[in-house]
Amino acid sequence: AQSVTQPDIHITVSEGASLELRCNYSYGATPYLFWYVQSPGQGLQLLLKYFSGDTLVQGIKGFEAEFKRSQSSFNLRKPSVHWSDAAEYFCAVGASSYDKVIFGPGTSLSVIP
Amino acid sequence: DTGVSQDPRHKITKRGQNVTFRCDPISEHNRLYWYRQTLGQGPEFLTYFQNEAQLEKSRLLSDRFSAERPKGSFSTLEIQRTEQGDSAMYLCASSSTRTELAKNIQYFGAGTRLSVL
Numbered sequence: 001a002q003s004v005t006q007p008d009i010h011i012t013v014s015e016g017a018s019l020e021l022r023c024n025y026s027y028g029a030t031p032y033l034f035w036y037v038q039s040p041g042q043g044l045q046l047l048l049k050y051f052s053g054d055t056l057v058q059g060i061k062g063f064e065a066e067f068k069r070s071q072s073s074f075n076l077r078k079p080s081v082h083w084s085d086a087a088e089y090f091c092a093v094g095a096s097s098y099d100k101v102i103f104g105p106g107t108s109l110s111v112i113p
Numbered sequence: 114d115t116g117v118s119q120d121p122r123h124k125i126t127k128r129g130q131n132v133t134f135r136c137d138p139i140s141e142h143n144r145l146y147w148y149r150q151t152l153g154q155g156p157e158f159l160t161y162f163q164n165e166a167q168l169e170k171s172r173l174l175s176d177r178f179s180a181e182r183p184k185g186s187f188s189t190l191e192i193q194r195t196e197q198g199d200s201a202m203y204l205c206a207s208s209s210t211r212t213e214l215a216k217n218i219q220y221f222g223a224g225t226r227l228s229v230l
Contacts, residue, residue, distance in 0.1 A: 004155075036221075041223070042223055043117070043204065043221035043222050043223040043224060044156070044204070044206075044221040045221075046218060046219075046220070049218065090155050090156070092155075100146075100158055100161065100169065101146075101158065101219060102158065103148075103155030103156050103157070104155050105153070105154055105155050106153075106154070106155050
């Protein structure tokens with residue numbers, strides 16, 4: 001069965017510092033992988049996605065993620081965090097046959113000014 | 114394109130009452146999804162439609178829950194005889210299968226927060 005784990009429940013970083021949010025997935029075939037961000041009172045916004053091809057994908061707001069099949073991981077990175085990046089981040093995996101998406105439990109990011 | 118809209122944004126009800134939520138997807142999106150999100154958790158899949166056909170329902174969707182998408186446009190999610198455990202954020206998303214680039218990308222609404230007293 002598909003599943004997603006995000007080992008870090010909460011992370012705190014200083015503004016300007018680099019960020020890496022971890023994500024591991026379980027899926028039998030080549031997955032579709034996503035990172036979403038959710039700010040308080042807002043819906044989920046897609047940051048980036050991996051379907052195939054280049055394993056390093058670029059997203060919006062300066063985020064990038066790297067797909068590593070051998071580690072079943074899809075970690076999210078940003079070189080320099082801004083205070084406005086404080087939010088909840090969700091990694092998700094989708095089946096290739098249709099759009100059902102399984103979300104991880106999320107990582108809450110706090111940014112210290 | 115105004116995005117996915119959900120109504121109401123907040124609903125407070127008493128245990129045992131029925132509630133109905135509405136979702137308007139992005140126009141011309143043929144797929145529509147409902148998720149439930151409880152505090153501190155990621156969204157959990159409930160059901161999805163392709164056009165007006167309901168193609169899958171999660172085991173989370175008990176007999177008290179019903180969803181419809183009668184004309185393949187907006188959708189409603191009804192919860193009968195609400196229980197305190199139904200308190201959650203109910204999220205709607207839509208996607209299009211019409212182009213390869215758009216496929217599998219879900220756009221989410223802001224959600225309806227349900228509180229059952």
